[in-house]
Amino acid sequence: MAVQKLPLAKAINESLRKALETDPKVLIMGEDVGKLGGVFRVTDGLQKDFGEGRVIDTPLAESGIVGTAIGLALRGYRPVVEIQFDGFVFPAYDQIVTQLAKMHARALGKIKMPVVIRIPYGGGIGAVEHHSESPEALFAHVAGLKIVSPSTSSDAYWMMQQAILSDDPVIFFEPKRRYWDKSEVDPEAIPGPLHKARVALSGSDLTLAAYGPMVKVCLEAAAAAAEEGKSLEVLDLRSISPIDFDTVQTSVEKTGRLVVVHEAPVFYGSGAEIAARVTERCFYHLEAPVLRVGGFHAPYPPARLEDEYLPGLDRVLDAVDRSLAY
Amino acid sequence: MAVQKLPLAKAINESLRKALETDPKVLIMGEDVGKLGGVFRVTDGLQKDFGEGRVIDTPLAESGIVGTAIGLALRGYRPVVEIQFDGFVFPAYDQIVTQLAKMHARALGKIKMPVVIRIPYGGGIGAVEHHSESPEALFAHVAGLKIVSPSTSSDAYWMMQQAILSDDPVIFFEPKRRYWDKSEVDPEAIPGPLHKARVALSGSDLTLAAYGPMVKVCLEAAAAAAEEGKSLEVLDLRSISPIDFDTVQTSVEKTGRLVVVHEAPVFYGSGAEIAARVTERCFYHLEAPVLRVGGFHAPYPPARLEDEYLPGLDRVLDAVDRSLAY
Amino acid sequence: MTVESTAPRKPRRSSGTKRTSARRTPQQQSSEPQLVQLLTPEGERVEHPEYEIDLTPEELRGLYRDMVLTRRFDAEATSLQRQGELGLWASLLGQEAAQIGSGRALHDDDYVFPTYREHGVAWVRGVDPTNLLGMFRGVNHGGWDPGANNFHLYTIVIGSQTLHAVGYAMGVAKDGADSAVIAYFGDGASSQGDVAESFTFAAVYNAPVVFFCQNNQWAISEPTEKQMRVPLYQRAQGYGFPGVRVDGNDVLACLAVTRSALARARRGEGPMLVEAFTYRMGAHTTSDDPTKYRADEETESWRAKDPILRLRRLLEREGHADEAYFTGLEEESEALGRRVREAVRAMPDPDRLAIFDHVYADGSALVDEERAQFAAYQASFADSADSAEGGK
């Protein structure tokens, strides 16, 4: 593969292909990942090239998928599991939080659990119920899991490589409404650490922190704010557990203001943890309370309301204004 | 029943008994709730008195228990479901978050889901793995559920009455290590609202906020602090979703300092939400950042380490000192 | 008559676990099982030792009409999706007999727990077809009143409704009521733990529930071999209740078998599993592209077993319907199509603040607060309310 512009979905596809080529222990598992290539075509062509033994169409049972992936990992394999949509991960929740997350500790380190769980997540594609959710906080509270979400094709490619190489279970939240966004991937690049945040845009007046699908919205908000003469710094957190608080702290010590943006409901969401910890770390630097922009405490609404529900440019700018007003 | 001192477990038992007597639609369901009366004897004697048709020993399948409870609720029953221990609720997680929580909204209000899920939770009883966890934040993030946890026998009795009367699903977290603690229950009392916090101790220097098993620890910490001349206010939140932020705000506006205490891991825990929201509400009143005392980002440890893991008097007082040092 | 399956499938190799050549290949799946059929693809009545059905010409025409109108409605929905009026549609094309046959077996006080594809069952329950389209248009998540027609909301999380059905049936039994419950699910769903648990609960409590599996051969792109090694109806026995496979493209057989299973449940004899052997003629949903994973010949071979055509042949052969009837029905179909089309186009978008409705039955301070904040935020755009856009 040469340096090229790729849609985010295709970047993941290329990353999976590379992993399958490099390590015979890597497996792809999930519903419809074979001939169909997954409902978003992220595994397109992989079964054709690597066979049914490496790219495995599974029975329709998420607990079974994750549970057998655990067994395969115990046997020395490195399964990359696809959950078809965010809202369908819950049948596997028990296996993820009581088994996958805890097995390494339970065995006092004698077992490793190199399992990646890919979950297309978030809204914005006009889907029916259960196809637009952002459940990351429900996993981040659980020790033993690492949770990441890329926002660019390059990160999608490299973070997937790193997730597969990790000896810990990684939940890989893929921003499904960005699957078709193209950006550059350099397959020869040397990636930074998996759990390090990235300063997506430098600024001085206020920090916007986001991950996955919301990074783009924040960059657009920053561009709009710039026209009004406000200089926003945008952080792409990339990792939801752990969170790179050092990078956030550095930024907030500079700007004095933080707005956290995510699609997931605000109540008990990742913004809460970020607000709490950053306030503790930067108490004397903060000119305003950390503000949060996110989903409401309500089920993800029907598609015709999702543009209201999802944090957009204006809601981010509204929070920016409120923060700057302190 | 007369006014009397009851162990917390017995108070719940009496409350369930009253509900079974009052409303023929109330059912008790769960593993071993019948002849055995549950592993903590909370349902002791109920099957004997109300029969196998009202107090139902179920197959060993948590998803099945909650899923059939949903069906029974659709038929007009009011099931009170027991999950045997905190760590065993996860097989039912899908039914709880995708079905139970959302059914009322999905039906635009035409369906009600009066289901109570009782979960003995938390540590401190020297148990093996999966028997000491505090998963409340994993439910509180989900809209459609109400989450409460009593700390006294009286609250246990009355909050259970209210939970059963509620037309919304309520997850009732029972502080298992307080099951044997006795305090007074007045069956003629007029209880306050289910989701209102209680000022358990008035004070002026700092607010401690807790719920369930940690209220007692906070009261002990306040007593110890009082000896050093520090006046701590202790709030028993009682409700974890929603949270009575008005009461917390009132307290923090008075004291200027807040320490939140829970057993659950701090990272993405309920303390995060409380810290974030209270900081937003009380930004100019806070003399110190909201501090959190809770579990670590690690699996609940083996029993011989739980006294280290659980927030105790000293860890609460340490946080109090750190807050007061600002 | 019990006949060999009308649907011999090409054997497919199980995937993923090829063994070394020293190992024997997996035992062949037992030869195709028998299935109950009362009407052949050619439209001929056949006898069955256990199941029989005696319908008046009017009843036969009724079944025919149900199937035709359901298919017409389904086609309209598919085209509404293409026109952008719906976000998605899950077509039942090919499964009309399974749905109309089983649905017409129900009594009014029976209760139905559908998946997301039971448009035919909804039809016979009297649910206004337009109501089904709300969720596919994106204006609600279902939202019809389940109690109005004893037809529960569509359930998307695969398999979960089977437990609701069993719980409901446990309640029916508790009430001493003389009704039954039917739980629909698919061949793919049979792999979900929830479905297995529903079998266990139904068996243990002897619940009056009929598990009705439409085995349409596919779970999106996965053939049934990815879910099971032996015919599904056989699974029931291991849980302690009977299972039967019925020709799912034969509306008479589906009606007869479901009637019998429901009657059994109503008599207090407990659950039963009915596997309707049928075929998903179309894509999984309008988002799906079946050419990626299945052969045209397979679909073609099933076209010959079309459920509507075979009943038409019977009606014609036995002289129960004439050209005028069919023309009249054609017109009725078109009228239905028009009515649905117009109703969908007229369906208003929900109010933005509806996001906050019905989160809780008893209300919530948190929801009230968020609603008020959002309303204030919206109001802050004053007259230019439209500039509050989404984040796409």
Next chain:
Amino acid sequence: MTVESTAPRKPRRSSGTKRTSARRTPQQQSSEPQLVQLLTPEGERVEHPEYEIDLTPEELRGLYRDMVLTRRFDAEATSLQRQGELGLWASLLGQEAAQIGSGRALHDDDYVFPTYREHGVAWVRGVDPTNLLGMFRGVNHGGWDPGANNFHLYTIVIGSQTLHAVGYAMGVAKDGADSAVIAYFGDGASSQGDVAESFTFAAVYNAPVVFFCQNNQWAISEPTEKQMRVPLYQRAQGYGFPGVRVDGNDVLACLAVTRSALARARRGEGPMLVEAFTYRMGAHTTSDDPTKYRADEETESWRAKDPILRLRRLLEREGHADEAYFTGLEEESEALGRRVREAVRAMPDPDRLAIFDHVYADGSALVDEERAQFAAYQASFADSADSAEGGK
């Protein structure tokens, strides 16, 4: 010889869903199924048309020794719990034959996925019994090296290990290895969705796994009637693989049947379910009080079928062991008891900072930060480190 079950149970009424009198009562469970037995409670060898076993006197003594030492270890653990050295103990009393018989059928390269009660299997795998006690003492959550003896950690969340077993077996098949996997679970566990899903995955991938259910008649206080209406072994067939019920108190039959099932799996013929019909002679765990829910007579009737006694009778009858052998074994037992007792008492409490060990294999900035904070907090108590107490 195939005999009637050694364990006729009193019929129990299914609970919760009494139907109106108009309804027929549920069909009676089919009469007690046949079960494989090779050694009667009286210690007599019997023949079986399908299963046979030919053991040397030494092998027979070996099985006897395994069972006696396992029981002795188990009794020691129970008394250590009473003495406060363990927080809890789950006794295998009565299930020695099921565990030793199945365990001795395994090859070294086979892999075991136990529940929390397979102390006998652990024994034959060569896991140091003391290692099993760590989790019950509360010093770890298991912590032995599963790879060292191909014996996975105890799993407490009911049923979840059956999926791990199937995944592992899928890996074995992928590797083209000539080994098999065994998954233990209980009668109660059979109701869990995970167990059903493990059946489906095992069948679909033809995985070399043996599902070994110890049906000990109870899941804590619930008799098997609360989990199933027909004998469990019959469930396998509906998933496309064979099931068999074996006398779980007959070590020879358990060995023979498990050997055959494992050999079948190794030959690439796929999964099999073995239901060992046995009895939990003691409490569920030391926290349990079985007098609340079951009758003494039931327990007594099972005492007559004791697995150890019947093998002793065989050894004596056939002159394979003399008094000196039994006395020697008695002494060996006592020595084992002493060794375990001493080892447990000497088991140190873990270091407080061990809380933070092994949360992640690749480390975590968050864990490092919390560990450092906690260490600093502890250090702040200076010499009086002990004053940092818990919250009880």
